[in-house]
Amino acid sequence: xxxxxxxxxxxxxxxxxxxxxxxxxxxxxxxxxxxxxxxxxxxxxxxxxxxxxxxxxxxxxxxxxxxxxxxxxxxxxxxxxxxxxxxxxxxxxxxxxxxxxxxxxxxxxxxxx
Amino acid sequence: xxxxxxxxxxxxxxxxxxxxxxxxxxxxxxxxxxxxxxxxxxxxxxxxxxxxxxxxxxxxxxxxxxxxxxxxxxxxxxxxxxxxxxxxxxxxxxxxxxxxxxxxxxxxxx
Numbered sequence: 409x410x411x412x413x414x415x416x417x418x419x420x421x422x423x424x425x426x427x428x429x430x431x432x433x434x435x436x437x438x439x440x441x442x443x444x445x446x447x448x449x450x451x452x453x454x455x456x457x458x459x460x461x462x463x464x465x466x467x468x469x470x471x472x473x474x475x476x477x478x479x480x481x482x483x484x485x486x487x488x489x490x491x492x493x494x495x496x497x498x499x500x501x502x503x504x505x506x507x508x509x510x511x512x513x514x515x516x517x518x519x520x521x
Numbered sequence: 522x523x524x525x526x527x528x529x530x531x532x533x534x535x536x537x538x539x540x541x542x543x544x545x546x547x548x549x550x551x552x553x554x555x556x557x558x559x560x561x562x563x564x565x566x567x568x569x570x571x572x573x574x575x576x577x578x579x580x581x582x583x584x585x586x587x588x589x590x591x592x593x594x595x596x597x598x599x600x601x602x603x604x605x606x607x608x609x610x611x612x613x614x615x616x617x618x619x620x621x622x623x624x625x626x627x628x629x630x631x
Contacts, residue, residue: 439617450622453619456616498564505617506612509570514563
């Protein structure tokens, strides 16, 4: 089954404790990205990757890191989480192209206390 | 000004009603347009792409007006299962980036 898998689905952590949210896709997509979704602000792009070893900042990259060592994986790293990073996070992947569909993971609900 | 703007709603409609959602985008160089559906606390899923000539998929009709930078979604004969948030999405530029509106909440009442 074609899918994007994120883990964990839910996470409560404390300020400053490094964490990684994993994302994996099995559709051989070149393009992967991370979004956060907050009430009233919609989905905002954090980082994206056009292919292996190619990553770039989205609209809200501060406090986040990513890596793309393999085509299928695109982990999101929070080196020192803060309460303002409490949010619902989605990973997405697609082929590169104008009318290609983006597939989303099921989301990770992160709470930083 | 937001790059993609939608009326947040909520739209409360009875079953069987016809409802229309509108969306405007600011970047005239935008290349692709979509409607995504998002159920509460779940991931967005593609509802339909929007083409310049307009397109229909069952009870759903999407229209694009490039001159006015305006996209619409019409839902006929609303079902309870149509209750969700509808996201207007625009893609453009070399980065393949998707830009999301904040979504319009639809609640179909029995």
